[in-house]
Amino acid sequence: MSETLRVHAPGRVNLIGEHTDYTGGLVFPMAIDRGTTLTYTAADGVIELTSDGAPGALSISLPFDGEPNTVEPHWGSYIAAMSAELGATQGLRGHIVSDIPAGAGLSSSAALECAIGLALGFDGTPLELSQAAQRAEHRATGVPTGIMDQLSIAAGVAGHATLIDCHGLSVTPHVVPDDIDVVVKFIAHRTLEGSEYADRVAECARAEDKIGPLRLATLDDVGRITEDIARRRARHVINENQRVRDFAAALAGGDYVEAGRIMTEGHASLRDDFDVSTPQMDDAVDRLNAIPGVFGTRMTGGGFGGCIVAICQPGALTDGWVVSPSAGARRVH
Ligand code: GLA
Numbered sequence: 515m516s517e518t519l520r521v522h523a524p525g526r527v528n529l530i531g532e533h534t535d536y537t538g539g540l541v542f543p544m545a546i547d548r549g550t551t552l553t554y555t556a557a558d559g560v561i562e563l564t565s566d567g568a569p570g571a572l573s574i575s576l577p578f579d580g581e582p583n584t585v586e587p588h589w590g591s592y593i594a595a596m597s598a599e600l601g602a603t604q605g606l607r608g609h610i611v612s613d614i615p616a617g618a619g620l621s622s623s624a625a626l627e628c629a630i631g632l633a634l635g636f637d638g639t640p641l642e643l644s645q646a647a648q649r650a651e652h653r654a655t656g657v658p659t660g661i662m663d664q665l666s667i668a669a670g671v672a673g674h675a676t677l678i679d680c681h682g683l684s685v686t687p688h689v690v691p692d693d694i695d696v697v698v699k700f701i702a703h704r705t706l707e708g709s710e711y712a713d714r715v716a717e718c719a720r721a722e723d724k725i726g727p728l729r730l731a732t733l734d735d736v737g738r739i740t741e742d743i744a745r746r747r748a749r750h751v752i753n754e755n756q757r758v759r760d761f762a763a764a765l766a767g768g769d770y771v772e773a774g775r776i777m778t779e780g781h782a783s784l785r786d787d788f789d790v791s792t793p794q795m796d797d798a799v800d801r802l803n804a805i806p807g808v809f810g811t812r813m814t815g816g817g818f819g820g821c822i823v824a825i826c827q828p829g830a831l832t833d834g835w836v837v838s839p840s841a842g843a844r845r846v847h
Contacts, residue, residue, distance in 0.1 A: 516555045523629035523843035524549035525614035526621045526666040527698050527823050528814045529675055530780050531758040533788055534751055535660025537718050537728040538681030540758035543662055544690060545670025546698070546837040550625040551846070552633050554608025561597060561630075565589060565610040576605045582654045589616070589626070595650035596627045602634040617703040619813075619820025623651060624663035628843035640668035640842060641683060657706045658715050659816075670842030677762055681729055688762055690839045694770055694809070697824045699802070699834035701795050704819025711816050714747065714790065721748035728752060750787035754780060774809025774825055781812035790817030798822050805830060 524545040531541035552563075563572045570587030574580075574594050582595035597605075610629075614622040627647035636643055644664035651659055665685065666676055674687035690696065721744040722728055725735040728751045736752060739745040757776050764773040781799050785791040795813045799822055802811040807830025814823040824831060 518553060518555055519633070520551060520553045520846040521629045521632040521844065522549055522551045522846050523625040523632070523667055524670055524840045525625050526663060526670070527696065527821070527837060528662065528666075529696070529823065529825075530761045530777055530812070531662075531678075531754060532780065532784055532812075532814070532817070533714060533718075533790065534729075534754050534758070535662040535678075535680040536658065536715050537722065537751055538679075539729050539751060539755045541662045541666070541678045541680060542675055542688070542758050542761060543666035543678070544675035544696070544837075544839040545667055545842050546620070547840045548613045548620070548835070548837065549840075550610060550612040550614060550622065550629050552608055552610050552629045554606040554633055557605045557607040559603065559605055560607070561593060561605040562607045563590070563593065563610060565612070567610075567612050568616070576603050577601060582650075583656070591654040592623050592626045592650060593630050595654035596630045596647060597634060598653065599646045599650045600631060600634055600636060604635065606633055608633075615700060615703075617705050617820075618700050619704070619815025619817070620698070621663040621667060621815070623654070624667050625843070627651060628664060628667050632843055632845055641665065641685075643843065644668040655707050657709075657711055659706065659711070666842075668843050670840055672839065672841040674839050677758065681727075688765065691765065691768065691770075693828065694825050695828050695831065695836045696838075697826060697831040697834040698814070698821050698837050699798065699824070699831075700821050701798050702792070702819035706816050706818075709816070709818045710790070711818075714788065717744055717747045718751060720744045721751075729755060746787040746789075750783045753783055753787075770809045770825060774811075777810035777812045777823075777825065778803060784813055784817060788817075792817075792819060795819070795822055802831065807831075
């Protein structure tokens with residue numbers, strides 16, 4: 515009988531740096547202690563999987579050369595896309611257990627892609643794993659997402675968030691102090707497929723046509739964009755890149771009031787300049803910020819629903835998940 519093996523890939527929460535990755539900007543996510551675990555045995559030429567969190571059984575033949583987004587059940591499309599990306603012929607039979615809700619902005623799909631990549635024997639660097647997983651995400655959904663989710667999940671470091679430069683693809687771990695809580699609160703299900711995510715990517719590209727790469731542009735440059743939407747999108751991205759630098763410095767200096775203020779300011783920018791928040795998320799952010807001991811709150815992930823994230827004094831928030839910074843995708847022995 516073949517050996518039973520296990521891989522685990524965490525979800526991620528982004529602390530600051532939203533909608534900056536696809537213009538080569540800065541992001542500051544952390545891999546969390548919630549994730550996707552796949553237990554499996556090797557199987558020749560097939561992938562056969564069930565999942566505790568989603569109905570249906572997946573059965574695909576390898577090498578997979580079909581259209582991933584027609585695969586049923588739907589969660590299998592990420593798996594089919596990743597196996598196609600890797601050109602896998604050696605498959606597996608197993609079961610998935612996950613405690614990251616799908617469609618919550620905590621990167622359940624990126625976790626699934628990274629987990630299946632490792633289970634299919636991928637043996638490159640975390641960056642290479644994340645790039646294959648990002649291409650798989652594009653194949654499966656058609657949404658032109660950036661590298662943040664997959665790279666923060668592949669390269670996570672226990673006890674740390676990661677400052678990622680999405681142009682140079684460098685990953686710099688930053689300690690997350692243990693005298694604050696990071697709290698994630700689920701607000702509403704959503705999917706980026708069919709959302710305005712792709713429009714935002716196109717709007718940023720329009721801004722770049724006018725003033726060049728947003729990662730290098732200044733607020734003075736933004737003044738030269740005459741179109742209101744492109745101008746506001748560019749303003750968000752430029753301010754958000756600076757917020758990532760300032761947030762990292764505030765956290766390192768123990769200035770949690772300032773770090774929280776930056777998060778809340780980032781939320782306002784996503785709401786007003788980037789138009790990716792919802793009234794329900796805005797209300798939830800305001801409610802959390804009014805609670806004593808909360809330093810700051812923002813929506814996290816692509817938006818249009820999903821989760822909000824707060825930093826606060828330990829124990830100040832009891833409604834939500836206190837998450838801890840965790841190691842990245844890995845084989846479990
Ligand atoms: C989604 C995408 C990421 C990133 C965020 C917004 O999570 O997958 O690449 O663009 O939205 O910051």
